[in-house]
Amino acid sequence: xxxLAAVLAVGWIAPGSTRADGDPTIAAAGDIACxxxxxGYHGGTxxxxxxxxxxxxxxxxxxxxxxxxxxxxxxxxxxGLSAFQQVYDPTWGRLKSITYPVPGNHExxxxxxxxxxxxxxxxxxxxxxxxxxxxxxxxxxSYDIGTWHLIALNSxxxxxGGCSAxxxxxxxxxxxxxxxxxxxxLAYWHYPRWSSSGNVKGSAAFWTxxxxxxxxxxxxxxxxNYERFAPxxxxxxxxPARGIVEFVVGTGGKSHQGFRTPAxxxxxxxxxxxxxLELTLHPTSYDWQFxxxxxxxxxxxxxxxxx
Amino acid sequence: MSLTVRIAALAAVAVVSFAAATSLDGTNxxxxxxxxxxxxxxxxTTRDIDLARxxxxxxxxxxxxxxxxxxxxxxDEARRLRLLHGLSLHALAARPDLTAVLNRRLYGYAARSVxxxxxxQVRVYAKLVADAHGEDAxxxxxGVGGTNADVRDYDDWLTKRDQVASAWFGRVFARYRTxxxxxxxxx
Numbered sequence: 001x002x003x004l005a006a007v008l009a010v011g012w013i014a015p016g017s018t019r020a021d022g023d024p025t026i027a028a029a030g031d032i033a034c035x036x037x038x039x040g041y042h043g044g045t046x047x048x049x050x051x052x053x054x055x056x057x058x059x060x061x062x063x064x065x066x067x068x069x070x071x072x073x074x075x076x077x078x079x080g081l082s083a084f085q086q087v088y089d090p091t092w093g094r095l096k097s098i099t100y101p102v103p104g105n106h107e108x109x110x111x112x113x114x115x116x117x118x119x120x121x122x123x124x125x126x127x128x129x130x131x132x133x134x135x136x137x138x139x140x141x142s143y144d145i146g147t148w149h150l151i152a153l154n155s156x157x158x159x160x161g162g163c164s165a166x167x168x169x170x171x172x173x174x175x176x177x178x179x180x181x182x183x184x185x186l187a188y189w190h191y192p193r194w195s196s197s198g199n200v201k202g203s204a205a206f207w208t209x210x211x212x213x214x215x216x217x218x219x220x221x222x223x224x225n226y227e228r229f230a231p232x233x234x235x236x237x238x239x240p241a242r243g244i245v246e247f248v249v250g251t252g253g254k255s256h257q258g259f260r261t262p263a264x265x266x267x268x269x270x271x272x273x274x275x276x277l278e279l280t281l282h283p284t285s286y287d288w289q290f291x292x293x294x295x296x297x298x299x300x301x302x303x304x305x306x307x
Numbered sequence: 308m309s310l311t312v313r314i315a316a317l318a319a320v321a322v323v324s325f326a327a328a329t330s331l332d333g334t335n336x337x338x339x340x341x342x343x344x345x346x347x348x349x350x351x352t353t354r355d356i357d358l359a360r361x362x363x364x365x366x367x368x369x370x371x372x373x374x375x376x377x378x379x380x381x382x383d384e385a386r387r388l389r390l391l392h393g394l395s396l397h398a399l400a401a402r403p404d405l406t407a408v409l410n411r412r413l414y415g416y417a418a419r420s421v422x423x424x425x426x427x428q429v430r431v432y433a434k435l436v437a438d439a440h441g442e443d444a445x446x447x448x449x450g451v452g453g454t455n456a457d458v459r460d461y462d463d464w465l466t467k468r469d470q471v472a473s474a475w476f477g478r479v480f481a482r483y484r485t486x487x488x489x490x491x492x493x494x
Contacts, residue, residue: 121407162414204466
């Protein structure tokens, strides 16, 4: 049944396009659009410190992208449908047709914002993104971009029956990985496995499964900053040969958050720049580039090989 | 209940439903409701499929059936544990996102045995998260106001809860594999 579920989930959405002139580039960030009644929203222009969703979306518009990956908390405060339509849609929503989202904790909230869903079921998120968000009972799915396999996971664990070993989502992930032999694999979900900004939630089993399948890159958000880690094994040990590189990209526009004690293997950190992470997906490698929204100047770029 | 009896029961439901959908003058006013599968004591019908497809759009039928069977497992188990509280398979079929509500109830039940650590700040976080329904939940979850040790204790507690709940869900779905019967036409 799990194998069937994996096949079905993969077939849920159409695979992304590949640019004719080269390898595909994707862009990602989370913690994006302010609530329209947020004191910092200011009709969409934001303030010096908050609500820069328009600026980051302009970066998307100026890039030639095959896919956009919102990493959760896509629409504050509670992911209400009306809020999505008022704020996310005219900004990041301009690329909705190539968007492959995951939900954050704010999408499941019930109060504190515009048009909140009292049932705590992320109704606004699933209504806005439709089939692109996968089965609303799950919120996880996978697809291919170019030669890469991409896996969107739902890390709101209580809402999906858990994320640890034995849960439906974890079993689905294992089956999905087994069913796809792509040389390069990228997975993404909202809560980071590793962060220098305080607590992280139970995605240890995801990391283990991905590591065992030789996955390459993990993207997360939730922490409102940018952080890149050296390749790590499931226990957080540096593992240059088989480890997975994690990027935390909570820089989509909402606000910023500082760091606590740097976590082991954290290589780059910035907590003052909004922007997006662009990844160019080559057949056996990838290039990354953090692109800052003006007036930010922080950049981070490099390349990695798949294993 | 034997397989034969269960299939017969499904067929009987289908006949009764068909009859109910047919008026006395013989005019067919609505599509007949047919049984597709039984999951424990919960039946998945063509009506559920229609409801789900209305909300999901152009999703393959096999995908919809697989989703509904999964939902039926949750419904059946929640009913057994008296945690259904007004939800039904029809409701989940019409609004698949509501599955999250049922998942949370069952998750809370499954993780109830994980004790809060002996840390006053973690108890405060846990209560605030339970009560807040969103406001400032990021700060609470990030342990703002707590020490690094508080944050670690809190994270360990959440992780343990998830491990226990995940294993519980895994056992439930494994158990229901033997309690799920598809009508031959839908197998």
